[in-house]
Amino acid sequence: MQLVGNRYEFEGGITPQQLVEKYDCPLYVYECSVIKNQFLRMRNAFSLEKLKINYACKALNNVNILKYMKQLGAGLDTVSIQEVRLGLLAGFDPSEIIYTPNCVSLEEISLAVKYGVRINIDNLSILEQFGHEYPDYPVCIRINPHIMAGGNSKISVGHIDSKFGISFHQTPHIHRIVKANNMKIEGIHMHTGSDILDIDVFLQGAEILFQIAKEFRDLEYMDFGSGFKVPYKEEDIETDIEELGEKITARFRDFCTEYGRELTLMFEPGKFLVSQAGTFLVRVNVIKQTTSTVFAGVDSGLNHLIRPMLYDAYHKIVNVSKTEGRSRIYTVVGYICETDTFGVNRKLTEISEGDILAFYNAGAYCMTMASNYNSRYRPAEVMIYEGKDYLIRRRENFDDLLQTQVLCPVLDEVPAEH
Numbered sequence: 266m267q268l269v270g271n272r273y274e275f276e277g278g279i280t281p282q283q284l285v286e287k288y289d290c291p292l293y294v295y296e297c298s299v300i301k302n303q304f305l306r307m308r309n310a311f312s313l314e315k316l317k318i319n320y321a322c323k324a325l326n327n328v329n330i331l332k333y334m335k336q337l338g339a340g341l342d343t344v345s346i347q348e349v350r351l352g353l354l355a356g357f358d359p360s361e362i363i364y365t366p367n368c369v370s371l372e373e374i375s376l377a378v379k380y381g382v383r384i385n386i387d388n389l390s391i392l393e394q395f396g397h398e399y400p401d402y403p404v405c406i407r408i409n410p411h412i413m414a415g416g417n418s419k420i421s422v423g424h425i426d427s428k429f430g431i432s433f434h435q436t437p438h439i440h441r442i443v444k445a446n447n448m449k450i451e452g453i454h455m456h457t458g459s460d461i462l463d464i465d466v467f468l469q470g471a472e473i474l475f476q477i478a479k480e481f482r483d484l485e486y487m488d489f490g491s492g493f494k495v496p497y498k499e500e501d502i503e504t505d506i507e508e509l510g511e512k513i514t515a516r517f518r519d520f521c522t523e524y525g526r527e528l529t530l531m532f533e534p535g536k537f538l539v540s541q542a543g544t545f546l547v548r549v550n551v552i553k554q555t556t557s558t559v560f561a562g563v564d565s566g567l568n569h570l571i572r573p574m575l576y577d578a579y580h581k582i583v584n585v586s587k588t589e590g591r592s593r594i595y596t597v598v599g600y601i602c603e604t605d606t607f608g609v610n611r612k613l614t615e616i617s618e619g620d621i622l623a624f625y626n627a628g629a630y631c632m633t634m635a636s637n638y639n640s641r642y643r644p645a646e647v648m649i650y651e652g653k654d655y656l657i658r659r660r661e662n663f664d665d666l667l668q669t670q671v672l673c674p675v676l677d678e679v680p681a682e683h
């Protein structure tokens with residue numbers, strides 16, 4: 266969404282007001298053109314024939330978005346068997362889907378074998394069980410390079426105490442298990458966490474991975490995960506994807522020469538591809554002035570967009586109903602009966618009740634984390650594709666809230682006399 270003159274517009278000149286009129290509020294809007302830009306930026310940053318960008322669909326899992334990713338040429342990174350099924354439903358070939366679970370049962374991993382997708386194992390115990398059960402099924406191994414990175418402790422997953430990956434200190438154990446079961450290791454993987462800014466962190470991790478990769482002779486690919494940072498605030502710096510591409514490409518080529526075979530380089534970005542493609546539209550229900558603060562209370566809350574409360578994430582907010590005139594300072598809050606503050610002391614053009622506010626960067630980890638807390642409906646989703654808007658998830662209704670509840674018959678019986 267961009268400010269064009271004095272009005273906000275999506276791709277194709279569609280305004281937020283038009284969408285709200287058509288689909289009501291609160292509403293998630295995704296622009297395919299932004300996803301495409303990010304995808305091409307990433308693809309062009311790496312000048313390698315064998316490059317595969319696997320979209321991490323936990324960021325935004327609407328099947329239509331997955332289909333669009335497939336159209337762009339992406340593969341899919343999945344973390345649950347349900348995401349695997351969504352990917353298959355969206356038309357991905359099993360070979361284009363990589364399944365990277367953490368702390369799931371061997372039963373679930375067996376289902377992934379049944380579906381025929383690529384499997385990434387991040388635990389010695391599971392590697393051993395898997396090798397015993399499926400010695401002929403090639404797997405990838407997730408290594409923990411113990412590199413501290415990431416925006417905050419909840420999303421930093423590569424450090425020493427992290428539950429993710431097999432420590433690179435444990436490679437002798439990996440070899441013992443692989444040898445004992447005659448397993449084929451087709452890939453080596455790392456994913457150090459979200460919000461990595463420093464390219465040197467990536468390169469350090471990559472060096473550790475190259476060291477380990479040398480010792481496995483059946484490799485087809487190396488997967489460097491994700492963690493690419495996008496700007497949320499105006500002054501935020503983003504991962505310099507072009508510089509990273511240049512450096513990794515050169516180093517990867519050298520490695521492949523040394524290894525004796527050309528491998529595929531894989532990445533699995535979520536946020537980088539979809540964060541900026543999303544905008545969340547809400548309506549201001551009330552303005553509430555206290556002695557010290559002016560609150561703008563909107564028709565949404567932590568049930569729809571929890572990142573500010575869960576991660577202290579900053580989402581830029583604008584008043585799309587009024588783009589000119591004087592500004593005031595607002596604290597934007599939700600309608601949930603719990604403190605759900607979206608933004609403190611934000612300078613917005615003066616808000617009237619009924620105005621529409623827009624949240625930026627609402628593509629990644631927003632709708633996928635939404636819940637029915639307070640028995641509220643989850644928002645609808647709209648995709649803008651080639652300048653036209655399409656409803657891709659309808660708004661929920663009261664029946665949806667009850668759909669999985671089962672009425673217990675004894676509670677409907679007439680109480681016995683006492």
Ligand SMILES: *Cc1c(COP(=O)(O)O)cnc(C)c1O
Pocket residue numbers: 321323324342344365456458459460490491492493533534535536537629
């Ligand atoms: C979440 C996740 C990603 C995507 O991370 P982003 O920060 O959204 O790019 C990639 N790989 C794995 C294994 C993940 O769990």
